[in-house]
Amino acid sequence: MNKLKIGQINLKNRLFLAPMVDVTDCAFRLLCREQGASMAYTEMLYTNAILHENKPTLNLMTIGGKLDRPLGLQVTGNNLNEFSKFSKLSVLQNYDLIDINCGCPSVKIVGSEAGSYLLSNPDKIASMIKVLKDTGLTVSAKIRLGYKLNNVMEISRKIEKAGADLLTIHARTSEQKNSEPADWSWISKVKREIGIPIVGNGGVVNGKTASEMLDIAEGAMIASAAIGNPFIFREILRFIRTGKEKEIIKKERVDSFSEYLKLAEKFDVFDISRVKYLGANFLKGFDGASQARSALMPLKDLESINDFVKKI
Ligand SMILES: Cc1cc2nc3c(=O)[nH]c(=O)nc-3n(C[C@H](O)[C@H](O)[C@H](O)COP(=O)(O)O)c2cc1C
Numbered sequence: 001m002n003k004l005k006i007g008q009i010n011l012k013n014r015l016f017l018a019p020m021v022d023v024t025d026c027a028f029r030l031l032c033r034e035q036g037a038s039m040a041y042t043e044m045l046y047t048n049a050i051l052h053e054n055k056p057t058l059n060l061m062t063i064g065g066k067l068d069r070p071l072g073l074q075v076t077g078n079n080l081n082e083f084s085k086f087s088k089l090s091v092l093q094n095y096d097l098i099d100i101n102c103g104c105p106s107v108k109i110v111g112s113e114a115g116s117y118l119l120s121n122p123d124k125i126a127s128m129i130k131v132l133k134d135t136g137l138t139v140s141a142k143i144r145l146g147y148k149l150n151n152v153m154e155i156s157r158k159i160e161k162a163g164a165d166l167l168t169i170h171a172r173t174s175e176q177k178n179s180e181p182a183d184w185s186w187i188s189k190v191k192r193e194i195g196i197p198i199v200g201n202g203g204v205v206n207g208k209t210a211s212e213m214l215d216i217a218e219g220a221m222i223a224s225a226a227i228g229n230p231f232i233f234r235e236i237l238r239f240i241r242t243g244k245e246k247e248i249i250k251k252e253r254v255d256s257f258s259e260y261l262k263l264a265e266k267f268d269v270f271d272i273s274r275v276k277y278l279g280a281n282f283l284k285g286f287d288g289a290s291q292a293r294s295a296l297m298p299l300k301d302l303e304s305i306n307d308f309v310k311k312i
Helices: 026-034 047-051 055-060 080-087 090-094 107-111 115-120 122-134 152-161 185-193 207-216 231-242 250-266 272-282 289-296 302-311
Strands: 004-006 009-011 015-017 071-076 097-102 139-144 166-170 198-201 219-222
Touching: 015 026, 015 231, 026 250, 047 055, 047 071, 047 080, 080 122, 097 115, 097 122, 107 115, 115 122, 115 139, 122 139, 122 152, 139 152, 152 166, 152 185, 166 185, 166 219, 185 198, 185 207, 207 219, 207 231, 219 231, 250 272, 250 302, 272 289, 272 302, 289 302
Parallel strands: 015 219, 071 097, 097 139, 139 166, 166 198, 198 219
Antiparallel strands: 004 009
């Protein structure tokens, strides 16, 4: 597969692990990178929480060593003055790229005029990008097609003009549910209009859909289909090479969950509810998986979960 360059970052392939709240901590990112993801992000964090050095937020900013690269820090916010202060933090230099989340539809985020609400004000997104670019950072934005109305062309043009190095398009509006099909034709339309690399997102779930996305965009970003399934990257790469994918066997799934636990402990990002959520997704697709998931839920600490995993 061709390589891709974003600003000064050289990527080994064009497969991106999406930022995901409660999923993409450094332990999970490392598993996906091992299987072939070339780029990954922190989950979405608030700029003001970073400015106030909020403890859980700082924990979510943990980088998993040399292998956890290149790494994007994904942030959202609503206030330009705050963005300006944020852009000067020295901690930002620890990341390869800063990604502005303009796609989160959650009521809480939208209620504070951040996330996908920003799509209703493309000039504000442009100003946020400029503030970050002025400090010499590599910057991208992750958008949807629009907040209520589809204004993706206007948003994309303004993002390019503001100097962003990359644009990720999740091809749904903020009001569309993930169960509705993403409309990739908009990714093609934007691609024809702007010159910066575009990563397409929404509905990339296997080798076939990844190949189709890579025919339209420079990169393909995978979210839901990677949860508890870091192997998706390996299988997409296999599909691109051979036209085939291999089934993931039970041992791989259980070993991968066990590896996740080790990495979470090593990098001090263990969180019991995240572990259960991820565990329930790792433990799928084999005989006895549903019993294993039920047995995981009452467990209360790392030790008991480690013991349990050894016995699956
Ligand atoms: C559990 C979960 C958490 C998510 N958290 C974020 C996030 O922190 N930042 C973000 O930009 N998008 C987030 N998303 C959206 C995904 O990155 C992605 O845009 C969306 O799920 C569509 O891609 P998919 O069809 O591959 O799932 C999240 C999605 C899921 C399922």
